[in-house]
Amino acid sequence: MKRLVPFLALIAVVATGAHAADTKPAKADSKTGAKPAAATPAVTDSLGLLERAVAKDSTKFDNLYKLGIMYLDREKNAEAAQVFSKANQVKPKNVKVLVNLGVALDNLSRADDAQAYYRQAIAIAPNDSLASCRLATSLYAQGKFSDSMTLLRDLIAKQPRSHCAYFTMGVAFADAGLYRDAIRMWKKVVELAPASAEAQSAKESIDVLERFLSGQ
Numbered sequence: 001m002k003r004l005v006p007f008l009a010l011i012a013v014v015a016t017g018a019h020a021a022d023t024k025p026a027k028a029d030s031k032t033g034a035k036p037a038a039a040t041p042a043v044t045d046s047l048g049l050l051e052r053a054v055a056k057d058s059t060k061f062d063n064l065y066k067l068g069i070m071y072l073d074r075e076k077n078a079e080a081a082q083v084f085s086k087a088n089q090v091k092p093k094n095v096k097v098l099v100n101l102g103v104a105l106d107n108l109s110r111a112d113d114a115q116a117y118y119r120q121a122i123a124i125a126p127n128d129s130l131a132s133c134r135l136a137t138s139l140y141a142q143g144k145f146s147d148s149m150t151l152l153r154d155l156i157a158k159q160p161r162s163h164c165a166y167f168t169m170g171v172a173f174a175d176a177g178l179y180r181d182a183i184r185m186w187k188k189v190v191e192l193a194p195a196s197a198e199a200q201s202a203k204e205s206i207d208v209l210e211r212f213l214s215g216q
Contacts, residue, residue, distance in 0.1 A: 078104075115139070163192040
């Protein structure tokens, strides 16, 4: 079978914690239906305010966590790792902090360090599917395909509604050229969590693969 462009980059879409849900879309005006203009200056100012607040008092967990999320969203991974590390000192064993710290480190090509934090999160919350999905993603990106797939299969066996597990397994199948299996996994994502970021990416990827397969 002719190979399509590798789908490994889609792994980054997997949810990494609360940061994907921390921002809400702008609401349309109830009379005109128009959406307000993008508030880039306000967002920038929010970042600056948080940075100043943390610089003044780095012991407040909520500020540290929110700043770390903002850094991640802006791909400032070194800054995010530093802030999440501080948050982890202030409130140890917080699963969301551990997972997001792992994400920042993964983005900095520090996979072994990232995996250590994912495993800490799993040890604290064995049923946290996001931590397991991120660990599987990191292992896969390292070329540890068997370990990654075993982890995903075990996760699906324990939590059959874990949409991030199906999404990540779909990425692995697509990357291996097993496109029909990838489509099957991604359709499961859409079924289980239709409003999720993974579902949106899955829909787009399904469309690409179905058009590719129909053209063969």
